[in-house]
Amino acid sequence: MTRRVVITGIGVRAPGGAGTAQFWDLLTSGRTATRRISFFDPSPYRSQVAGETDFDASAEGLSPREIRRMDRATQFAVVCARDAVRDSGLDVGALDPHRTGVCLGSAVAAATSLENEYRVLSNDGEKWLVDPEHLSPYTFDHVVPSVMPAEVAWTVGAEGPVTMVSNGCTSGLDSVGHAVALIREGSADVVLAGASDTPITPIVVACFDAIKATSTYNDDPEHASRPFDASRNGFVLAESAAMFVLEEHGSARRRGAHVYAEISGYATRCNAYHMTGLKTDGREMAEAIRAALDESGVDGTAVGYVNAHGSGTKQNDRHETAAFKRSLGEHARRTPVSSIKSMVGHSLGAIGSVEIAASALAIEHGVIPPTANLHTPDPECDLDYVPLVAREQRVDTVLTVGSGFGGFQSAMVLRRPGTAGASA
Amino acid sequence: MRVHVTGLGVTAPNGLGVEAYWDAVLEGRTGIGELTRFDASALPARLAGQVLDFAAEEHVPNRLLPQTDVSTRFALAAAEWALADAKVDPAALTDYDMGVVTSTASGGFEFTHREFQKLWSRGPRYVSVYESFAWFYAVNTGQISIRHGMRGPSSALVAEQAGGLDAIGHARRTARRGTPLVLTGGVDSAFDPWGWLAHVSSGRVSTGTDPGRAYLPFDTGARGYVPGEGGAVLVLEQAEAARARGAHRVHGEIAGYASTFDPPPGSPRPPGLRRAAELALADAGLTAADVDVVFADAAGVPALDRAEADAITAVFGPRGVPVTAPKSLTGRLLAGGGPLDVVTALLSVRDGVIPATAGTTDVPDDYRLDLVHGSPRGAAVTTALVLARGRWGFNSAVVVTAVPD
DSSP: OOEEEEEEEEEEBTTBBSSSSHHHHHHHOOOOOOOEEOOOOOOTOOEEEEOOOOTHHHHHTTTHHHHHHOHHHHHHHHHHHHHHHHHTOOOGGGGGGGEEEEEEEEESHHHHHHHHHHHHTTTTTSSSSOOOOOOOOOOOHHHHHHHHHHHHHHTTTOOEEEEEOOOOOGGHHHHHHHHHHHHHHTTEEEEEEEEEOOOSSSHHHHHHTTTTTBOOOOGGGGOOOTTBBOOOSSSSSBEEEEEEEEEEEEHHTTOOOOOOOOEEEEEEEEOOOOOOOOOOTTTHHHHHHHHHHHTTTTOOOOOOEEEEOOOHHHHHHHHHHHHHHHHHHTTHSOOOEEEHHHHHOOGGGGGHHHHHHHHHHHHHHHHEBBBTSSBBBOTTSOOOOOBBSSEEEEOOEEEEEEOTTSEEEEEEEEEEEEEEEEEE | OEEOOOOOEEEEETEEEEHHHHHHHTTTTOOEEOSSSSSTSSSSOEEEEESSSHHHHHOOOHHHHHGOOOHHHHHHHHHHHHHHHHTTTGGSSOGEEEOOOOEEESSSHHHHHHHOOOOOOHHHSSSSSTTTHHSTHHHHHHEEEEHHOOSSEEEEEEEEEEEHHHHHHHHHHHHHTTEEEEEEEEEEEESSSHHHHHHTSOBBBBBOOTTTTTTOOSSTTOOOBBBOOOOEEEEEHHHHHHTTTTTOOOOEEEEEEEEEEEOOEEEEEEEEHHHHHHHHHHHHHHOOOOEEEOOOOOSSHHHHHHHHHHHHHHOTTTTTTEEEOOOTOBBGGGGGGGHHHHHHHHHHHHHHHEEBSSOOOOOGGGGGOOBBBSSSSEEOOEEEEEEETTTTTTEEEEHHHHOOO
């Protein structure tokens, strides 16, 4: 019998709020949380807007030692993991460490710490031969980011499979998909899965500047992320994290856990086309969607809401619109599609997990978050993108997708517990 | 479903290509020497396993040179060689029937160091248009996928030195779940001045100055490891698919895999390496008595060597199985280390010989290990266990077995 995997705990840190409740409140109110970059002086940069998260590590319960040791992205992950465990009602002491795993996604991992260390070691780029006198004891941890899932594992004493999935901007979908596979095959019963990225640092801003991928609405930061709108001109870089408690369904039911949703299908494909470019036909994303639906045992018409990648670049918006039509056919036109990146920006590898959280909460609360800043759709983007205002609507089956550098295209299907064919 | 290895590609400090590497291993030729990438004369640790004979322009298309770090060039070359070894023509397969799963621990680090320097010394407008993807940890999976038109399920995993075995394990999982061919493996390189100091900051790098004696796993004189660069890529195929296309040679089977994680620092609970080995054997449907050789993680740090010796003797009994660590000729390659050991294990199976742990001469008696050192040992090898540990607590194990003709 196939083992089924459910979400029983959620932890989120994202722009505009300090926890899952505030995150959901922001999304359903249609407010945006993007702003002018405050972490450093952005004036030399082409794109000067970002989704920054107000995060007070010590108020979040991290000790001074943990704060010193962990990169900001690791701090986000650990705080979200603790939240997710609390939310799940799991008794950590009763977990079997051997049957507990961790899958963490991140695209650029410890970029913030690396940049801070680089500036000291090189005296702001003056020296190629960096100075060992100023070497931080944590440099290796920042260069080799698998310390991130290790820190998460230590929060619950996980001794099962622990890994980091780093597939660029689909990392947050792929890490959760990886965790689902581990539980289904019997390698673990409980997995803390999710993703974290805190990339608002000069090197990352500069590298997206270089390829003109990010928004230049510097004079209107709150309205800079405009997926599917004719006036959009790039994505808005952001930082966030989301972690989940994933459990085998039977054991979740036996302990009487609240189940947000079943993760019933997941698939990923590569476009083998270009490291950053997308073809307009959406072929590989459509294939990932079909495979994820197949694994769920449902047909495209079951999809009640599509949580889009919706990054706000012209090539993405057209690519995924084509992918939805290709995979869902006529049903694509009848299905609400929205992008929460319009409100919280694009946190690279983390956003896939943050969007899984939004998808699960849409099922939980019967509300579809809107696409903010969408006033005049791109004529080539002609689906129902839920402009501006959230929609109260019962949703049983959500499709969430991601697309990223390297050509990765991923899709995941979440279902309301108890829906025909889904776990009760 | 059985998963076979049908192609191998190697970029190692002591040999480019499978046969050059294997000759060097059997002859005890080291790839460790003075670090030459930059002036390291003032640093306490100066020995590295460098790939010195790799002319990128001969192995990587010109248009990819400006956009790739040295580690990605190793990965592209090893992938091409592995496909050539398997005599597989990607164009003859359906695009979704091929996937790519790789591991790297440090990404395109030297490339990104240069971009940091441009940013901070000259300004944001000087940062390369390639930086956004030359650095990140998925770069090798993406570049290999594009170069060979592989559109199936693909991924990139990071678990320091254990990540390369995790990639192989996940590639096997991917094949078993329906993708006929998966290219897998790992590479690493971070020998720019910053990357080198990052290695040193681990506190485990040897300050020895004699290339033959700096990295001595399981020796009473063990004093740390020597970092290396490079790695290996393997072609994994569903056994039926390989047979159906008439694959001319099967190097062996990836018969078992498992990974575990150590308890938190300070916990009285035992570390997880023993359990990884036992779970991998169980996954293969084998017992310890079936194993002919163990390729050890071989940290070269006394406490870690002892912990590994304890794990091995717990599974196999005192001196119960030949153990070896030919990585003492290459240094530790991070994500490249596990896949290179898997290649070495498959060559042991092929040629009936266990390569020696070079350098090591004096194994503490209480390790109770049958460590193969001095010279290679002839032995019929049908099953090998490969172990890897990653800093912070990662443990992974792969079982490879012979496939009769």
